[in-house]
Amino acid sequence: MPDSATTGSRFAYAADHALARAGDGYFTWLDHIWHAAACTHPIRLRGQVQHIDPATGELLRTVITDTMPDQVMYKPCGNRRATTCPGCAETYRRDAYHLIRAGLIGGKGITPAVTTHPAVFATFTAPSFGPVHTRPVRQHTCTDRTRCTCQPQPCHARRNPGRCEHGRHNACFTRHHRDDTRLGQPLCPDCYDYTAHAVWNNQAGELWRRTKQAIERHLGQLARRRGVPPLRVPCGNGTHRLVDPVRVAHGKAAEYQARGAVHFHVLLRLDGYDPADPDTIPPPPPAITVTDLEDATRHAAAAISYLTKPHPAQPGGWLIRWGDELDVRVITMRGTGTITDLAVASYLAKYATKSTETTGHASARLTTETIDLYANPAGTHPERLIAACWRLGRHPDHTSLRRWAHMLGFGGHFLTKARRYSIRFQDLRQARIIYRRTHDTGPEHGPIRAADHADDETTLVIGTLTYAGAGWATSGDALLANTAADQARKRREAGREELADEYNRAGTRRWAA
Ligand SMILES: [Zn+2]
Ligand SMILES: [Zn+2]
Numbered sequence: 084m085p086d087s088a089t090t091g092s093r094f095a096y097a098a099d100h101a102l103a104r105a106g107d108g109y110f111t112w113l114d115h116i117w118h119a120a121a122c123t124h125p126i127r128l129r130g131q132v133q134h135i136d137p138a139t140g141e142l143l144r145t146v147i148t149d150t151m152p153d154q155v156m157y158k159p160c161g162n163r164r165a166t167t168c169p170g171c172a173e174t175y176r177r178d179a180y181h182l183i184r185a186g187l188i189g190g191k192g193i194t195p196a197v198t199t200h201p202a203v204f205a206t207f208t209a210p211s212f213g214p215v216h217t218r219p220v221r222q223h224t225c226t227d228r229t230r231c232t233c234q235p236q237p238c239h240a241r242r243n244p245g246r247c248e249h250g251r252h253n254a255c256f257t258r259h260h261r262d263d264t265r266l267g268q269p270l271c272p273d274c275y276d277y278t279a280h281a282v283w284n285n286q287a288g289e290l291w292r293r294t295k296q297a298i299e300r301h302l303g304q305l306a307r308r309r310g311v312p313p314l315r316v317p318c319g320n321g322t323h324r325l326v327d328p329v330r331v332a333h334g335k336a337a338e339y340q341a342r343g344a345v346h347f348h349v350l351l352r353l354d355g356y357d358p359a360d361p362d363t364i365p366p367p368p369p370a371i372t373v374t375d376l377e378d379a380t381r382h383a384a385a386a387i388s389y390l391t392k393p394h395p396a397q398p399g400g401w402l403i404r405w406g407d408e409l410d411v412r413v414i415t416m417r418g419t420g421t422i423t424d425l426a427v428a429s430y431l432a433k434y435a436t437k438s439t440e441t442t443g444h445a446s447a448r449l450t451t452e453t454i455d456l457y458a459n460p461a462g463t464h465p466e467r468l469i470a471a472c473w474r475l476g477r478h479p480d481h482t483s484l485r486r487w488a489h490m491l492g493f494g495g496h497f498l499t500k501a502r503r504y505s506i507r508f509q510d511l512r513q514a515r516i517i518y519r520r521t522h523d524t525g526p527e528h529g530p531i532r533a534a535d536h537a538d539d540e541t542t543l544v545i546g547t548l549t550y551a552g553a554g555w556a557t558s559g560d561a562l563l564a565n566t567a568a569d570q571a572r573k574r575r576e577a578g579r580e581e582l583a584d585e586y587n588r589a590g591t592r593r594w595a596a
């Protein structure tokens with residue numbers, strides 16, 4: 084059957100189901116599924132939910148899913164990857180945006196005084212594991228690097244081009260277009276060091292942890308030299324310990340470069356420290372400036388290196404360090420740059436919804452049953468990388484390479500932050516649940532949405548629910564739910580609530596170019 088006919092009959096099938104659903108009880112159903120409506124593959128839950136008064140322990144009521152439309156509750160899948168679930172990824176992106184933003188200019192419970200704290204935005208990259216096709220640009224004149232239209236330099240120009248031992252050219256004079264599929268591919272995959280690359284991805288999180296420590300240590304030493312004494316923190320038994328008077332809080336997003344190496348975009352904010360109330364965010368000592376933060380970041384990125392645990396393939400362990408391409412920019416109130424803190428926040432949030440797609444690989448966790456579908460030591464670039472992860476991860480000291488083979492070795496989170504940087508994702512989710520209960524975000528009528536089985540101030544909600552499946556019952560349901568959610572989103576956007584919120588705020592920072 085030709086493609087269009089297949090699509091046509093599939094649509095007719097979905098439409099039939101949608102029509103059936105759109106009859107009796109449609110609005111009750113839509114209200115029931117509303118909070119999961121934008122999700123592509125919601126989780127279906129079956130069982131009962133008990134509402135309990137936390138003060139008295141009295142059972143207020145029991146809701147049984149058997150009495151609900153479809154006899155189940157729907158819960159959004161919550162996947163942050165836009166290729167997996169666009170609806171949930173959008174929710175995640177918005178949360179990430181607010182989280183990063185609150186850390187820069189305050190709000191959502193974070194003091195607005197953070198606006199005055201020195202801050203830098205840094206990009207840490209991986210070292211080279213062999214030449215890959217690139218698109219070098221000497222001086223960007225574009226405003227958005229992800230849609231860069233600047234004239235690039237030749238990829239790998241050489242005065243005396245030759246061939247490697249595998250007979251491949253070791254030069255490339257092409258000025259690659261932004262969409263060229265060769266970008267990120269090695270000039271010679273047989274010369275490329277897949278082993279070192281896989282191990283580096285796997286260690287990237289640890290490398291960052293050590294780097295952050297080094298930045299704080301550097302600033303602590305600087306404070307001492309500038310006459311800012313360390314703080315005395317009582318230990319309880321009459322003794323004291325000394326701690327540095329300056330702290331660095333960060334928000335960080337991981338991104339895959341086209342070559343499949345992880346790099347980090349990090350916002351670093353300079354804070355003080357109050358031993359009497361460690362949860363507050365006081366300003367840093369005036370003797371430590373944004374230039375010091377920038378210097379400390381550059382210094383740590385260049386200085387930090389360490390050896391991994393040994394492996395039969397590398398008995399001395401692998402040397403882990405950052406690549407030379409470090410970018411550090413100061414975010415300042417008085418700068419003349421054109422990119423604001425809000426742009427930085429949306430930049431980081433956008434990366435949080437992406438994963439390995441840019442490298443041409445997207446799969447769930449790999450097992451011995453599925454590995455052969457994705458790994459091939461003589462195959463494509465991602466296949467070779469996954470093969471390296473799998474092979475090295477056999478060793479008991481390096482099992483996380485296997486565990487994260489589907490992520491090309493990287494096992495970290497895509498958006499992380501220091502405890503004191505900003506609010507937490509949970510707080511945003513909780514705020515959304517409470518908001519949903521008190522505002523009408525869905526269709527006109529809103530009984531309590533029992534599927535939000537989370538605590539609020541007055542009632543304890545306990546669910547004894549079991550997994551009943553994933554996805555919508557029919558393709559017609561998916562069509563109705565996703566369309567309704569999409570229309571609601573468009574109405575909200577038309578309202579421009581967010582925009583008004585952003586532009587009404589004073590004290591927006593600028594990112595010095
Ligand atoms: Zn979803
Ligand atoms: Zn090239």
Ligand SMILES: [Zn+2]
Pocket residue numbers: 220222223224225227228231232233
């Ligand atoms: Zn450009």
Ligand SMILES: [Zn+2]
Pocket residue numbers: 247248249250251271272273274
């Ligand atoms: Zn070669």
